[in-house]
Amino acid sequence: MKSRLIIGGAILIVVTFLFLILNKLLNSEKKFDKSFTVSRYSYKPYDCKFFFDELKRNAGEGFKENNISFELTQLGEGNTTNTSYIIVSPKFYPTSFAINHLKAFASKGNNVFICAFSLTAELIDSLYSSPQKNNLSVSFPPYLIESRWNVNWNGEDSTQTQYHLWGHKPITAVLDSIYLPGNDLITDIDTLITDNANKIQMLEIECGYGRIFLCNNPILVSNYFLLYQDNYTFFNKIADKINLAENNIIWDDYYRTVNSLDDNDSTGIGRSEVFRVIFQNPPLVWAFYTFMAGIALFLLIYYRRIQKPIPIYSTPKNNSEAYISVVSGLYWQQQNHKSIADKIIGQFFEYLTHNFHIHIKDFQESELEKISLKTGRSLESIREIFDEITLIKSQEEITKQSLMSLYQRINAFYQA
Structure with a gap:
């Protein structure tokens, strides 16, 4: 128990010291440096x-x-x-x-x-x-x-x-x-x-x-x-x-x-002691940081070896599918067909981007032929989807039949 307290205290001291050094470096970047060399x-x-x-x-x-x-x-x-x-x-x-x-x-x-x-x-x-x-x-x-x-x-x-x-x-x-x-x-x-x-x-x-x-x-x-x-x-x-x-x-x-040497000091160290010499020489600075980091890693690894094993917890379940079912059911009950259509269209464009590197800005009437060649789908099916999406985006509300038609066309695109 006593050894754990000593090691814990040493780790706290090292972490605090490293934090102070990091804080000094960050502050030196933000503040105007008035020093002269x-x-x-x-x-x-x-x-x-x-x-x-x-x-x-x-x-x-x-x-x-x-x-x-x-x-x-x-x-x-x-x-x-x-x-x-x-x-x-x-x-x-x-x-x-x-x-x-x-x-x-x-x-x-x-x-x-x-x-x-x-x-x-x-x-x-x-x-x-x-x-x-x-x-x-x-x-x-x-x-x-x-x-x-x-x-x-x-x-x-x-x-x-x-x-x-x-x-x-x-x-x-x-x-x-x-x-x-x-x-x-x-x-x-x-x-x-x-x-x-x-x-x-x-x-x-x-x-x-x-x-x-x-x-x-x-x-x-x-x-x-x-x-x-x-x-x-x-x-x-x-x-x-x-x-x-x-x-x-x-x-x-x-x-x-x-x-630049101090008048009473032929070595150039002056009144400042070891740390001034270290921080005026970049190789010594990085050697010092490496030394401190090595001590910190040694203490952390050693402390990990002597502590009790961590209990194993069960892996959390993925409830994404259930969540999607609940949300989609809510939209369906409220007859908010336009919101569901927007979600389907957004998922469709994400599919195009991920699988064919076709972005939403590229999905234009002048580019339909290129999209057909790139995706391997017929130009007619691509044009039908384009017309369907354009029509839905131009309306504030849509019917259940329009939503079903959009879903069937895009699903057919996925299945092709």
């Missing part, structure tokens, strides 16, 4: 799989990914041209060497597209002099303000294109372009995008023969933003700016991985 693998609203896929699909001269620090790629030392290096990351904290190589790479006639919530003062100092460089570091994930907001794309002809989003406006690093630095590489800085508070969201910086695009709001390249109403044209403007159709694209996946 800035991942190119995820369809979450604020990740960037759509942006990544469109870049890969439309890159005119090829597409590849980079998983090492930029200075190790030696792109800044070679003679590479017509190439765009794309960085989309929660934080962008490059080393001094990486910054120098990025600028050298852009100066040869390439594009560097940097999009991150948080930037370093060293990076900004290398591009322009900013009095607000102390406001560049933003915690991740950023604080979200629920509101409708918009951004303005400032065109070269002084026109503005406005893009709206009903969602969550993030707190981002503060960008400005007040003073140009005193070096030979940076020659001009333009404000490309501003928000509805007139705060800069993207800068276009001319660096030698190329350009550096600096954006502080990865939501602008997120799945939700680009797929909201007509915001997909925002991607077209970015594609034109980096000359996507004639450029080779290099997608950076190094800085997103490195900068």
Whole structure:
């Protein structure tokens, strides 16, 4: 008895746990997911799989990914041209060497597209002099303000294109372009995008023969933003700016991985323990579900072996025929011939559908010859049934003789 209580309690705990997991999964599908990973693998609203896929699909001269620090790629030392290096990351904290190589790479006639919530003062100092460089570091994930907001794309002809989003406006690093630095590489800085508070969201910086695009709001390249109403044209403007159709694209996946780690945890696990690691890795998630399901099945099967046998009950009888006889007798006593005829016609069409795949919509005068060939019945008998059904359907009440005539014709069809 004690062992049964223990096993029953264990089963209850496992079932409850599985129910909570299932409920969490169902709720996560229904609720708007506000989480950030800035991942190119995820369809979450604020990740960037759509942006990544469109870049890969439309890159005119090829597409590849980079998983090492930029200075190790030696792109800044070679003679590479017509190439765009794309960085989309929660934080962008490059080393001094990486910054120098990025600028050298852009100066040869390439594009560097940097999009991150948080930037370093060293990076900004290398591009322009900013009095607000102390406001560049933003915690991740950023604080979200629920509101409708918009951004303005400032065109070269002084026109503005406005893009709206009903969602969550993030707190981002503060960008400005007040003073140009005193070096030979940076020659001009333009404000490309501003928000509805007139705060800069993207800068276009001319660096030698190329350009550096600096954006502080990865939501602008997120799945939700680009797929909201007509915001997909925002991607077209970015594609034109980096000359996507004639450029080779290099997608950076190094800085997103490195900068997404917690500051005090080199493993990337952070304060969350085992479950966070499990639920961030799909293979571990399914392994965990399989393990829990295995335990549940083991307990259920074992419990079934030790419980008393279930008594055998007699098989319920099929009373359908008796029921039909009672109902038909009721109709007959009430002299409701039209209702009985409708039942016979409905059964006839069900017979045609099941045995000959002839549907009620196909039972038309123009199709009678085809129906005759398909069923193997004479055209005359098919036409008689058709005329009989058409006549009965056109009347609100019918006589006993009409009902008997219909029954005999359809029964003859069955017997043929």
